[in-house]
Amino acid sequence: MRHPYLRLRRGVVVAIAVVALAVPAAGGTATALPSSAAGVATVTEPPSPSSSGDGVVELTPAVQQQVDDAVQRVMKQAKVPGVSVGIWTPDKGRYLKSFGVADKSTGRAMNPDLFMRIGSETKTFTVTGLLQLVDEGKVGLDDTIDEYVDDVPNGDKITLRQPAGMRSGLFNYSADEDFFKALTSDPQRPFTPQQLLDYSFKHPVLFQPGAQFYYCNTNLILLGLVIEKMSGQQLHTYVQEHILDPVGLKDTVFPTGNEFPTPHSQGYTNQTATGKVEDSADWNPSWGWAAGAMISTLEDLRIWARTVATGVLPDGDRMISPATQQQRLITPPTTIPGAGYGLGIFNVQGWIGHNGSLPGYESLTIYLPSARTTLVVVLNTDIDYKNEEPSTLFGDAITTIVSPDHIFNLPAEPAAR
Numbered sequence: 001m002r003h004p005y006l007r008l009r010r011g012v013v014v015a016i017a018v019v020a021l022a023v024p025a026a027g028g029t030a031t032a033l034p035s036s037a038a039g040v041a042t043v044t045e046p047p048s049p050s051s052s053g054d055g056v057v058e059l060t061p062a063v064q065q066q067v068d069d070a071v072q073r074v075m076k077q078a079k080v081p082g083v084s085v086g087i088w089t090p091d092k093g094r095y096l097k098s099f100g101v102a103d104k105s106t107g108r109a110m111n112p113d114l115f116m117r118i119g120s121e122t123k124t125f126t127v128t129g130l131l132q133l134v135d136e137g138k139v140g141l142d143d144t145i146d147e148y149v150d151d152v153p154n155g156d157k158i159t160l161r162q163p164a165g166m167r168s169g170l171f172n173y174s175a176d177e178d179f180f181k182a183l184t185s186d187p188q189r190p191f192t193p194q195q196l197l198d199y200s201f202k203h204p205v206l207f208q209p210g211a212q213f214y215y216c217n218t219n220l221i222l223l224g225l226v227i228e229k230m231s232g233q234q235l236h237t238y239v240q241e242h243i244l245d246p247v248g249l250k251d252t253v254f255p256t257g258n259e260f261p262t263p264h265s266q267g268y269t270n271q272t273a274t275g276k277v278e279d280s281a282d283w284n285p286s287w288g289w290a291a292g293a294m295i296s297t298l299e300d301l302r303i304w305a306r307t308v309a310t311g312v313l314p315d316g317d318r319m320i321s322p323a324t325q326q327q328r329l330i331t332p333p334t335t336i337p338g339a340g341y342g343l344g345i346f347n348v349q350g351w352i353g354h355n356g357s358l359p360g361y362e363s364l365t366i367y368l369p370s371a372r373t374t375l376v377v378v379l380n381t382d383i384d385y386k387n388e389e390p391s392t393l394f395g396d397a398i399t400t401i402v403s404p405d406h407i408f409n410l411p412a413e414p415a416a417r
Helices: 061-078 119-135 179-186 193-201 218-230 235-247 298-310 322-328 390-402
Strands: 082-088 093-103 337-340 346-348 350-357 361-368 372-378
Touching: 061 093, 061 193, 061 390, 082 298, 082 390, 093 119, 119 235, 119 298, 119 322, 119 350, 179 193, 193 218, 193 298, 218 235, 235 298, 298 350, 298 361, 298 372, 350 390, 361 390, 372 390
Parallel strands: none
Antiparallel strands: 082 093, 082 372, 337 346, 346 350, 350 361, 361 372
16 A cells, blocks of 8 residues: 555565466365355365476467567556566466566566565465464464563454454554654664554554454564564564475565565655655565565465465475364455455455565465466556556456456455444
């Protein structure tokens, strides 16, 4: 979101390493369970691992041209400097291509191998860490947050399940005027988790826990602190050892400052003190921490898309137990038409995953269980086009071609009530 709701929210990756359709292993079926009377839907996926995508046939020339045209049309409309798109699908083949530039000042071309900031896709990693602790019996989803973090408004009523599902009722720190001024006046300054919570907690709660959906970065800061307390590790270390290493994500990073591996794309944003477009590549993402600080590549996001949607590691072992993964994939309706939100994960027209947006960058990493297809989009701007995030526009345009019965049409989020 832009000021006064500084964007670190649901968002689709703006550097088009976008459409990645994962190739499944032979056997198994994906089943979408019917919605319950309460409007809750769950999605399950066969436990067998998908292949790495090596040797996958390319999309037919005709389909490739359709995707090329769609991507370039969105780029022109939304004035996106650079985007990478990856698609892996068992019946249509593979597509991997970059468009535009990674650096407007030099004309350096966009490339699928570049490191990109992924914003709110970080939430899928943080919630995975929480669910691993659930499986270990160290925390319970229905424990209240005050058992782990002190001085949280309504802390004796908010369960861990509620911040994971964006239903805590807490105020979003990134919507605070003072926070926005602090960040944009010095984008390289570091923020501590407690400083972020302080921006939130000076505001009254918006509603009672569980009463409604409200996308809020404060929720993930709290869950990051829970992971640190109950694991005895700093969050970036926990994520590295318990998630990135087991999954094999060698090019995914949880930075502790403004470090940014090379080669990376520059990022272009108008979420600045003056409102003018600036390059945000060297901004310090500590203000996003457990909600949005991470960095990754198109290929790593391809692997992660299916892993997070199924709970299954690439080697076939479980990352999350089936029962806990089932809890994650209960996706009650949200304030966003056509979208459900589970525990740190969206379900948009059958596509499971998350998007990411923070100043200068957007991403989209989603998996369609019914077709065992993966789509990944990364781009180097977060500047809206007619109140729509560019990543969403790319997702809509691409899925219209590759999955016309399941179009990723995530609309702009209505203002919180």
